[in-house]
Amino acid sequence: MDTFEFIQIRKFIVKLGKMLHKYGTPAFRLEAYLTEVATYLGVRASFIATPTSITFVIWSDKHEDEYHHAARLQPGEMDMNSLSLTDELANELLSGKRTLAEADKRLSEIDVMPSPYGKVITGCAFGLATAAFAMLMGASWSEIFWSGLLGLVAYIWNLWSLRSKRVALMLEPMTSFAAGLLACAISRYFEPGINIPLIVLSSVIVLVPGLALLMGLSELSSRNMVSGTARVMDALMQLFKLYFGAFLGVAAGFSLFGENLYRPAESLPFWATWLAVFLLCFALVAIFRTRLKHIPWALTSAFIAYGTTAWSSEYLDQGLGTFVGAFALGIFANMFTRIANQPSTIVAMHGLIVLVPGSKTYIGLNSFISGKDFVNAEHVGQEVFLIFMSLVAGLIFANVVVPTKKAL
Known part of the structure; x- marks a missing residue:
């Protein structure tokens, strides 16, 4: 894995984690889900989530690249529409139907999506x-x-x-x-x-x-x-x-x-x-x-x-x-x-x-x-x-x- 690919992966994981937190995902589910995504994408990761913050630690298999990120966030609210769309997007990425660049762009679209009602x-x-x-x-x-x-x-x-x-x-x-x-x-x-x-x-x-x-x-x-x-x-x-x-x-x-x-x-x-x-x-x-x-x-x-x-x-x-x-x-x-x-x-x-x-x-x-x-x-x-x-x-x-x- 080269440095450019690692940067793309860690950017996507950080954005995905912040969005899932925003949609009211409990800490233990959020951490487990991000760990699954990181494993599929070929990196090692550790996460600490609370109602008001997330800490990301992401590294490559042999520690050639390592990234730390801590974010202060507001407590999330239930948004089942965005949660469902975000999960579908992650599935499409992991199945090879979307590239990382396409997935990152789609995440940004979901993030600003208003209520469907x-x-x-x-x-x-x-x-x-x-x-x-x-x-x-x-x-x-x-x-x-x-x-x-x-x-x-x-x-x-x-x-x-x-x-x-x-x-x-x-x-x-x-x-x-x-x-x-x-x-x-x-x-x-x-x-x-x-x-x-x-x-x-x-x-x-x-x-x-x-x-x-x-x-x-x-x-x-x-x-x-x-x-x-x-x-x-x-x-x-x-x-x-x-x-x-x-x-x-x-x-x-x-x-x-x-x-x-x-x-x-x-x-x-x-x-x-x-x-x-x-x-x-x-x-x-x-x-x-x-x-x-x-x-x-x-x-x-x-x-x-x-x-x-x-x-x-x-x-x-x-x-x-x-x-x-x-x-x-x-x-x-x-x-x-x-x-x-x-x-x-x-x-x-x-x-x-x-x-x-x-x-x-x-x-x-x-x-x-x-x-x-x-x-x-x-x-x-x-x-x-x-x-x-x-x-x-x-x-x-x-x-x-x-x-x-x-x-x-």
């Missing part, structure tokens, strides 16, 4: 996701409507954060503050007796870092200690900021509009739960930027995860039921990898979002601080811990039974 559809998806979550939590039809409306307000804050660094730093507390204040105004002028805390939680559920907590625990279980600890602590800080903003918004709302006396509404029919799962995962298609050809797989993964968990919970404890659901989801995601030759993350995330107890973490924090429950949830702290552990264990067992063919 646009801002309008994504905004509607925010509103649909928040309304579907409220339905899943057993809210009344009016509370579902208001949750969806406040979800659109959360999306406006999200768009503003993309243009302003100051807003981006305060996105979580300002969004939940606005939701709390508006929910109190709604209870004063439009709908007395609504469940304000539930509406606030539903309206910011897209920002609740339940998935980040699960990824951090998964990294810790794979002994990526630095990355796992950093991701867990970052998720906890996001959760604290969301709760503080909501607490402040509701307190300000009660001062301005008077306190709200909650009146429980009639329970929704049984079929509403399954409808909520479908609508929530359908909305996540635009939020996660899932490609059109992967939508049936993504929706199926959600129903497999939720249905298996609901069925097994009739015979087992809830935590063990979640283990069975995560196990079934992991097997399905790994089968998807074998059939479609795409990363399992593309479909697994839709199923995990139904199982991850991010909302229960928020509810537990509210119960711990205020001493009040706005939904019927006993021993919520124990449940959250057990469910998280069951999810991690279920995915690990699934990888043992049906090994994935891809590191992603």
